[in-house]
Amino acid sequence: MQRHIAIVEDEAAIRQNYQDALRHYNYRVSGYADRYSALQNFQRQIPDLVIIDVGLGDEAEGGFTLCRELRALSRTVPIIFLTARDSDLDVISGLRLGADDYLTKDISINHLIARVVALFRRVEALSSNTKEEEWRRGHLTVRPSRMEVIWKEQLVPLTVTEFWLIHSLVHHPGHVRSRQQLMDDANVLVDGQTITSHIKRIRRKFQQLDKEFDELETVYGAGYRWRPQTETESHAS
Amino acid sequence: MQRHIAIVEDEAAIRQNYQDALRHYNYRVSGYADRYSALQNFQRQIPDLVIIDVGLGDEAEGGFTLCRELRALSRTVPIIFLTARDSDLDVISGLRLGADDYLTKDISINHLIARVVALFRRVEALSSNTKEEEWRRGHLTVRPSRMEVIWKEQLVPLTVTEFWLIHSLVHHPGHVRSRQQLMDDANVLVDGQTITSHIKRIRRKFQQLDKEFDELETVYGAGYRWRPQTETESHAS
DNA sequence: ATAAATTATGGCAATTCGGTGGCGACATCC
DNA sequence: GGATGTCGCCACCGAATTGCCATAATTTAT
Numbered sequence: 001m002q003r004h005i006a007i008v009e010d011e012a013a014i015r016q017n018y019q020d021a022l023r024h025y026n027y028r029v030s031g032y033a034d035r036y037s038a039l040q041n042f043q044r045q046i047p048d049l050v051i052i053d054v055g056l057g058d059e060a061e062g063g064f065t066l067c068r069e070l071r072a073l074s075r076t077v078p079i080i081f082l083t084a085r086d087s088d089l090d091v092i093s094g095l096r097l098g099a100d101d102y103l104t105k106d107i108s109i110n111h112l113i114a115r116v117v118a119l120f121r122r123v124e125a126l127s128s129n130t131k132e133e134e135w136r137r138g139h140l141t142v143r144p145s146r147m148e149v150i151w152k153e154q155l156v157p158l159t160v161t162e163f164w165l166i167h168s169l170v171h172h173p174g175h176v177r178s179r180q181q182l183m184d185d186a187n188v189l190v191d192g193q194t195i196t197s198h199i200k201r202i203r204r205k206f207q208q209l210d211k212e213f214d215e216l217e218t219v220y221g222a223g224y225r226w227r228p229q230t231e232t233e234s235h236a237s
Numbered sequence: 238m239q240r241h242i243a244i245v246e247d248e249a250a251i252r253q254n255y256q257d258a259l260r261h262y263n264y265r266v267s268g269y270a271d272r273y274s275a276l277q278n279f280q281r282q283i284p285d286l287v288i289i290d291v292g293l294g295d296e297a298e299g300g301f302t303l304c305r306e307l308r309a310l311s312r313t314v315p316i317i318f319l320t321a322r323d324s325d326l327d328v329i330s331g332l333r334l335g336a337d338d339y340l341t342k343d344i345s346i347n348h349l350i351a352r353v354v355a356l357f358r359r360v361e362a363l364s365s366n367t368k369e370e371e372w373r374r375g376h377l378t379v380r381p382s383r384m385e386v387i388w389k390e391q392l393v394p395l396t397v398t399e400f401w402l403i404h405s406l407v408h409h410p411g412h413v414r415s416r417q418q419l420m421d422d423a424n425v426l427v428d429g430q431t432i433t434s435h436i437k438r439i440r441r442k443f444q445q446l447d448k449e450f451d452e453l454e455t456v457y458g459a460g461y462r463w464r465p466q467t468e469t470e471s472h473a474s
Numbered sequence: 475a476t477a478a479a480t481t482a483t484g485g486c487a488a489t490t491c492g493g494t495g496g497c498g499a500c501a502t503c504c
Numbered sequence: 505g506g507a508t509g510t511c512g513c514c515a516c517c518g519a520a521t522t523g524c525c526a527t528a529a530t531t532t533a534t
């Protein structure tokens with residue numbers, strides 16, 4: 001199913017840039033230069049995701065207004081805010097407008113794509129969590145719909161954020177996930193150090209169950225990786 | 238069994254949008270642009286669910302008329318009303334047209350699907366009157382057709398809303414249900430705190446019968462889960 | 475080998491989240 | 505009309521979680 005993304009951004013160059021990039025990833029994209037035309041179209045149809053530039057239009061913070069108007073139309077549609085300056089982030093998150101993510105414009109296109117993909121994956125994961133699914137990777141079992149992680153027959157007592165991090169790592173076994181990717185997947189907006197803290201706590205919980213635990217590898221300078229377990233286990237080790 | 242849903246909505250774009258979405262979830266969908274063609278077809282065959290736009294046609298509230306006409310044909314077919322404005326909701330619910338749900342058009346497609354699925358589940362639970370069906374999960378027995386819940390041989394005196402919440406939880410044993418999902422399943426439109434209140438009351442009622450009751454688990458930051466008895470076996474090493 | 479960069483660790487404080495009791499609105503039943 | 509039951513929500517509190525800091529340890533570069 002093709003998803004529909006709306007971008008509300010008055011600078012034509014930037015808007016076009018984002019549109020092209022997202023279309024390239026097979027999203028259906030509508031661009032709007034001002035909040036009036038955007039809102040008009042939203043009233044007909046709510047997109048699957050709305051990306052809003054905070055510094056919209058002449059008004060100081062037209063993006064906020066649009067956000068409120070949009071929220072009146074749909075309480076659930078995911079919203080991503082774009083801001084020119086990093087310093088705006090505090091202000092924005094303080095407003096509790098119910099946006100799902102906040103990005104500064106200086107990030108790369110690839111970054112934006114990553115966030116969008118991650119956001120849709122979360123939405124998908126939540127909406128389809130009725131189906132019983134189970135991933136096995138060696139001694140590890142992940143049950144998404146139950147939010148359970150099992151290591152060698154034992155339930156690992158993870159918190160929600162920890163669960164999403166494991167989820168992300170195990171979903172790409174053997175691949176390095178950067179701190180940024182992990183934050184995207186877990187939908188947390190924090191600095192890299194905090195990811196380190198989470199990894200530490202996750203490791204501790206696994207090691208409390210199993211002293212030998214070492215599947216969660218650090219890749220110096222890059223991120224973390226769930227070590228692919230050789231499927232052909234030797235009989236005796 | 239594939240269910241048949243009819244959508245009566247004069248705006249082609251919206252109608253098409255909903256049709257596509259519902260078909261994607263494997264429902265058979267018929268779309269009608271006006272109440273005359275809809276009614277004509279209903280006389281031949283009653284669908285399993287009818288979704289009606291209130292602001293139908295030229296008449297101020299053509300949807301209501303259609304609803305009455307449809308009710309004359311079938312007193313039981315579930316009906317979902319769509320309204321453009323949130324403020325209409327009060328008016329509608331005051332009319333007591335016997336519709337089963339009222340949604341504003343701004344909700345996301347995923348939300349609509351969730352409501353439809355939940356509605357069919359409720360209908361299914363109650364229409365199995367003749368079957369005298371019941372589910373057993375450990376010490377719990379649910380009799381959907383009687384809206385009864387039995388814990389260790391004793392009837393738990395639940396209210397209707399409480400019953401549907403238990404129904405939702407027990408229907409997905411071991412799975413985490415978010416507050417939003419619980420609201421959809423119980424067909425209530427409230428804020429998350431209220432779900433917490435219901436859970437409290439449900440727990441109190443169970444605990445009045447059984448001090449040890451602890452099958453209704455909180456998943457911090459995510460929702461609630463009915464802990465299946467069989468899975469709490471010894472994983473001890 | 476030394477310096478620089480990156481990550482690990484322990485701990486703390488702030489924040490978020492859920493539990494609880496209670497209140498008022500509303501409907502129903504007598 | 506009064507009694508009763510249900511329901512949504514609020515305010516408060518305690519507890520779980522989380523972000524981040526200072527410092528130690530490790531890895532990489534020079």
